[in-house]
Amino acid sequence: MLVRVVSRLLLPPTLVIAAGILVKGYAEPGDGFSAGVVAGLGILLQYLAFGRGSVERLLPPLVPGVLTFAGMLLALTVAAVPLFLGDPVLTHYPPPGTKPIYLGTLELITAVSFDVGIFLLVFGFTAGAIQIVAHAQDDERDAATASPPEEAA
C-alpha cells in the first residue's frame, strides 16, 4: 500500500525533474539522455507498483515506439534543416558571437531541440524496453500455467 501511494505521488515530480534536467542541460549538469532515463525510471516504478495493466492504461503499448521515432525524426530534422539554409549538417543557430533570444533565463537555441529529440528517444526506448520485458514475463507466466505440470517442472 505504502509503495503504491508513494509511487503514484512520485510520478509527477519525476517528470518535472526530467524536464528540468533537459532544459537546464546547457548550463548545468544533465542533458537529454539523463532526462530520458529519469523519466523512464518513473515509468518503471509504476510497473513495479501497479503491474502492467494499469500502466498500459496510462501509456498505451504503441506510445514508446512512437516517441522513439518521433525523437529520431526531430533530431534528424534539426540536423537536416541547415542544409536548406546553405550550411553543413547539424549547424546550430544562432551562430557564435550573436545574442540568443531569452525566455526568462532560458536561452532559445536549436541545440536544445536536438537534445529534446534525444530525450524523447531515450525515454521511448527505456519505456519500450521495460514494456517488452514485462510482456515477456507475462507470456512466460501464461505459458507456465497453461502447460502440463511435468513440463513446467
Next chain:
Amino acid sequence: MCEHGYNGAHASSRTHPWRADRRGEGPALIAAAVLAPLVFAILAAPVAAAAGKARAGLAAPVGAALAGLAFAATLYGWLSGGGVVDVPWAPTLDLRFDVALDGHAVMYSLLATGIGFAVLVYSSRYLPLHLAHERRPQTESTRFYFFILLFMGAMVGLAMARDLILLFLFWDITAIASYYLIGYDRHRHESRYSALMALLVTGITAVLLLIGALMFYVAYGTFSVPEIAGRVEPGALLVTAGLLILLAAFAKSAQVPFHFWLPRAMAAPTPVSAYLHSAAMVAAGVLLIGRVYPILAQSDTLLAIMSAAGLLSIAVGGTLALTRDALKQLLAYSTISQYGYVVLMFGMGGKYGAVGALFYVIAHALAKSALFLTSGAVTEATGESRLSRLGGLARRMPLLAAGSGAAAAGLAALPLTIGFFKDELFFAAALAQGGFFPALTVAAAVLTLAYTWRFWAGIFLGEPSGETREIPPALVAPVAALGALVFAGGVFVGPFAELARSAGATIYAGPVGSVEPAYHLDLRPENLMALATFAFGAVVVLSRRYWRGVALAFARLGELAGPDRIYELSLRWINRLSYQVHNYEVRDLRGRVAAVLVPAGVLIALGLAATPADGVFEFGGVSGSDVPLLLTLLAASVASLAACFVRRHIMLAVVVSGSGFSIAVAYAFFGAPDVALVAVLIETVLTLLILGTLRLIPRGVLQRAAKIPPTYLRRKVFTAVLAGAFMMAISWSTLSQGTPEQNVAEEYLRLTPEAHGKDAVTVILADFRGLDTLGEITVVALVLLGAATLLNRGRLP
C-alpha cells in the same frame, strides 16, 4: 560515448555550398532540374509500396508512372543542359552530396528508368502468373515492386553521384536490392543460395571500392571523382587504388573470375533477370568504370588489366553460352561475354573505345532485355525452359518471333539494327589499337553471332513440339517495343549516337565529336571485319557437330575446378570455422565474458611489455581532502571482492550494483557531475533489469547454475585476475601521465561559451560531436525495433 570525428560546425568556414555550373539561370531552378530525376526515382519504391498496401494491384501502375516521370525528368534535364548540385553536408569529414546530370548520368538514368518502365509493364502481367504458379498470395507482389523500384532509384543515384562515398552508398543499396530480388522465391533453397552468393560476391568486393576510395582520399584529400582525376599522377598508388575499384566493378559486371554468380542469379523471376542484366546490377559495374574512367585512363597498366579481363570474359562467357541448354542460362553467359566487350573497349581506350563502350551498353540493354522477356514469355506459353524441348514457335507466336528476332539480330550485330554500329565502333577501337586486337575482336563477334543464332533459331525455327497456351498481350508488347527500338536504332542511329557521344564527352579527355556511326557502302576495314564475322559465324553455326564436344569439356572443367567450386569450398570452410569459434565462445555466459576479458588482458600485457616503464607508475600524494574519495573507492573494492564469494544470483546483482554506485559517487568527487549522474541512472536501470530478468529464470535452473565445479572455478579465477591486474596497470599508468600539451578537452571548454552553453558535456554531445550522437541514437532506435520484433516472434509490433 563518442570516439572520434569532430563535426565542428562552429569552427568551419561559412561558404555557400549550392554551387551550380550553369550560367544565366537561378541556382534553385538548376538544382530542381538536376534533382528531379533522382527524387522521382528514389520516391518510386516507397510510394509504390504504400499504394500496393492499399490495393495490391496498384503497386505496378504507380511504380511505372514514377519510372516514367523519372525518365521524362532525365530527358528534360538533359535537353536543358544538365548541371551539378554539390552540397558539402559534413565539411569536416570532406563528405559531399555531389550529383551531376551530365551525359554519362543521363545515359544510365534513361536506361534504368526506361527499361525499368518496360519491365514493370511486363511484370504487371507476368507476376500474377508467377505467384499463382508458386502458390503464393497475390499480396506478395508489392514486395517485388518495392525492391525493383529501389533498385531503379539506386541506379539513378549511382549514375548521378560524383562523390566516391556517395557512389559506395548507392552501390551497396543495389547489392541489397538484388539480394531480395534474386531470392524472391524465398521458399526455394536454390533461390536463397543464389541470392546469398550474389550478395557475397558483390558485397565483399564492394569493400574494395571503399578501400580504393579511401586511398585516393588519403593521397589527394578529396572523394570527388573530377577533382581526383585532376590531381592524380601515374604511379603505384593509382594502380593499386584503381585496381581495387576495378575489382569491385568486375564483380558487379560479372567479369571473369567473378562471373559465376550471374548464371546462378537466374533463379530470380524473369523480369528481374531482364532488368539486372540490361540496365541495373550488371550495368552498374561498367557504370562505375565509366564514372572513374578519367582516373583509370591515366594508367596504362589499368587499361591493360581491363583489356585482359574483357577478353577473358568474352571467351569464357561466349564458349559456355554455346553449351547451355536452359534459355536463361544461355542468356546469362551471353551477358558475361557482352560486358566483356564493354570492358575490353574501355581497356582499348581512345575516343572509339570510350564512346563505343557506352554505345555498346545502350545497344546491349535494349537487345538483351527483349531476349530475356522473350524467354519468360516462351516459358509461360509452353511450360518449357530448355532449348532442346523447344522449336517451331515462329508460326504460333509471330509477333514475339519478330520482336525477339530484331533484338537477336541487334545482339548479333546484323545490318539495319542498332547492333551493327556497336560492332562498327568495336572494330574501329580495335583498329586504332592495332596488334592482335582486330583478329581478337572478330573472333569475339563470331562467338556472339553463333550463340545468338542458337538461341533464336532454337526457339522459333525447326519442328514444333508440344502445346502452347494463350499468353497475355502485355507479355509480348514490351518485347515488340524493344525490338522495334533495336530496329529503329539501326535506321536512325542519330539520337542513340548523340546520347553515347555526350556520355563519352563526360568521361573521355579528348574530343569525341568525330565519332559518327553510319553505314558506308565501301570496303573500309570495319566493313570487311563485319563481313568476315558473318562468314565465320555461319561456319561456326553449321559446324556445331565438330566443336560441341570441346565446348562441353571446357564447361565440365569449369564445374570441377572453376571459381564457382572455389567459392563453394571456401564458404563451407569459413562456415565451419565460424561454427567452431561460435560454439566455443557462446557455450555459456562465463565463456563469452572470458572471450572478451582474456584477449583484452593479453593484449594490454603485450602493450605494457613493449613500452618503457620508467616513471610510468607513480604514487601521488594523499591529502586530507581526498578522504571521502578514498572511502568511496574502498567501498567499491569491498563490494567487488564480496561479489567473488556470494552464491545467490539476486545477492550477486545487488552487490555488483553496489560497487557501481560507489564508482558513481567517486565520479562526483572527481568533479564530473555529468558522468556521475549518468552512472547513477545507468546503474539503477541495469540493476532493475537484471533483477527483472532473474525473475524470468526458473528457480531450479538458478540453483543448479550457482554450483560451479572446481576445475571451472580455477579457469574463472585465472581470467578474472588476468583481466583485473592488467586493467589496473593500464589505469595506473594512464593516471600517472601528465596532461598532454595540446588537449582536445581544453579546446572544447574554450568553445563551449561560444556555442551558448555552460555545461561542456552537453554541448559536446549536442553540438561539437552532434553527428556522432545522431549515429548513436539511430542505433538505439533500431535496437528497440529489433528487440520488439524478436520478442514478437519476428513480426513488427
